[in-house]
Amino acid sequence: MTQAVVDRLKAQFEERVLETSDAFGDHELVIAVTDWVEVAQFMKDDGDLQMDHFIDLTAIDYPERESARFDVVLMLRSSVTGARIRMRTYVKDGEEPGTLSEVWSGANWAEREIWDMFGIKFKDHPDLRRILLYEEFVGHPLRKDYPIDKAQPLVPYREVDDTDKLPPFGIEEGQPFARIDWESRLAGSDNQVSPAIGVQQGQRRTLSDSEAAQQIQARIAERMAKDE
C-alpha cells in the first residue's frame, strides 16, 4: 500500500525525488527544499494518494554535516487508503523552507515548535512566534550545540548564602553531565561516550566539581570550623 505512494510520487516528480528508503518498514522519500510545499500539496490533493491526515512534522540537527545542517521530516497518513509516508528535506542553517500550514492546519504549531527548538524559519508562516519557550529566551535548545545544563531563568535564582539548604536550586543544579558534551565535541576535544570515562580523563566535570557544590562545601567547612 505504502510502496504505491512512493511509486506514484516517483512517476510524478521523477528525478526531483532525490532518494527513497524503507528502513524499519517506514517508507520515506527525500526531496529538495525548493520542492517541499509543491510535493506536499500534491500528496494531499492527488486522487490516488489523498494523504490528508497530518501526523507529525519535526527536525533533526546534524551540526557536523557540511552539506546541510538540518533534516526536516514530515509524516503523513491517508484516511482513505491507510497508507503512511515520511517525507524529508535537508535544510541549511538560515535557509527557509516554505510553510505547510496552508496545506494542513496542524503544521502551524509544528512549525512554530521547530522554529522555537531549532531556529528554522518557515517562509510565509502566518504566526511564527515561539510556542513552548518564552519570547525572552536566547537560542534554540534542541540544537546540539546548546548546552543541556544551560539555564535562562526569567526570575533570578535565590541566593544560597542565607540558607542552610543544599542544592537543588542553584544554576548548576541542572544535571551537569551528559554523555556527549556537544560543545567540546564540536570543538574537537571530547570524543568519549561514557560519562565515567570522561570524568577519569578529566574531560568531564561531575556534580561535585561544580562551582556551586564547591561553594557549599567551603561554607560547610567554614561553619564546622566555627562550631569547633
Next chain:
Amino acid sequence: MEPADELLNDQASLEISADPMRLNMGPSHPAMHGTVRMVIDLDGENLINLDVQPGYLHRGFEKSCERGTWAQVFPYADRLNYVSPMLNNVGWSLAVEKLLGIEVPERCQYYRVILGELARITDHFTCNGASAMELGAFTPFLWLLKVRDWVWDILERETGARMTHSFGRIGGMAAPPTATFKDDVLRLIPEVHKVVKETEIMLVRNRIFLDRMQGVGVLTKEQALSYGVTGPMARSTGLPYDVRKDHPYLVYDRFDFDVPVGEDGDNWDRFMVRLEEIRQSVRIIEQAIEQMPDDGPVNVDDPRIVFPEKDDVYTTIEATIAHFKLVMEGLRTPKGEFYSFTEGGNGELGFHIVSDGSGTPYRVRVRPPSWYNLSASREMLLGGMIADIIPTFGSVNMIGGECDR
C-alpha cells in the same frame, strides 16, 4: 466622598464599552488542566478571538533523552501523559525493541496489553469525571475516581507505584505478573461496568449536562484530519482511526473489540466515545486474561539487553558486571531512524527515534497526541461563548506533561 462614589456619579463610566474585552484564562486556572494559557477577546460573552499558549510545563523531554542511555528514558516517558503512564512505558519499550529487532515473549505481550488497557481506563475515567465535575456534577467525578483508585491499587500491586510506574523495560517488564494479578483484574471488571452504568444514568439524560455538551465545541472530520487530531477526539468526528485496529501492535490483532465513533464531533460525542472505549478496554482485558499464559518467561532471553535477576546481581560476579555495564554504558543499539507509534490515552503516541549507534539516543521526537488535539481547540472554541471553554477544553483532555514535554 470616596473615590468609588465619584466613579458612580460619573455617568460615562456606567456605559458599557463597545470595545472587545481582553481576558487571560490561565495559566493557573481551575479549568485549565495542567497549565495552559488562553488569551481571549470577548464581545459580551462571545469569543471573537483566541490565542492558546501552551508551554508552561516544558521540561525539555527531548533534550533530556539525548543525555543518558535508552533505558533512562522510562522515567521521563512516565511523566508524558501522567494520567496513563503505563501506555507511555509500553510505547517506549516497543520503540526501542523495534530498533533492536526483538520481540518480547507472548506472556509479556499480554501483560503489557492488560496493564495498558487498565491505564486507558484510568485515563478516560479521569477525563470524563473531570468534564462532569467542571459542569457542576461532582458525584460522577467521585464515583469514577473511586474506581480509578481501585485500578491504581492493582497497578500498585504489580509495579510498586500508583502513578509514575517506570515499569517498562527494554525487552520485557521490570517484574513478572504477581500470582493474584488475574483474579484482581477479574474482580475489578464488574465494578468498572457498574460505575460506567451509574455515570450514564446520572448524566446521559441530564438536561443541564446535555445542553452544555451537545452541539458545543464542534470539530469536523476535515478539521480533525488537517490538524492531525487522533484518538478519541478524532473518533468522535466519525473518523474510525485507532492504531490498535489499523496498525496492530503487541497482540491486539487477536482480540475482538469495536472502535466507537461519534457523528458530530462535539463535546457530547467525545464524552460518549470515551465512555464506550472504557467498555471496549474491559472487553480486551477479559479476552487477554483468558488467553494469557500463566507461566513462561516475561523477559527476552538476552543478557545484553535485559537486566539480570537482582538475586544474581548480589551473589555472582557475572551478573554484577552485566548489571554494571547495562547501567553505566547502556545497551548498544544499531544505527537507524524510524517511527514507532501506539495508541495512547489521547491518540497516536509516536516516538521518532534517531540512533547513531552509540548507547545514547541521538534524537527522540515524541509525537504527542495532546499537542495536535490542543492546536485544534482554537477552531472549536471560536464563535462560541466563554462558558463553552470549560466543557470543550475538558473534553479535549489536554495533558500538560505530554503536550509541553
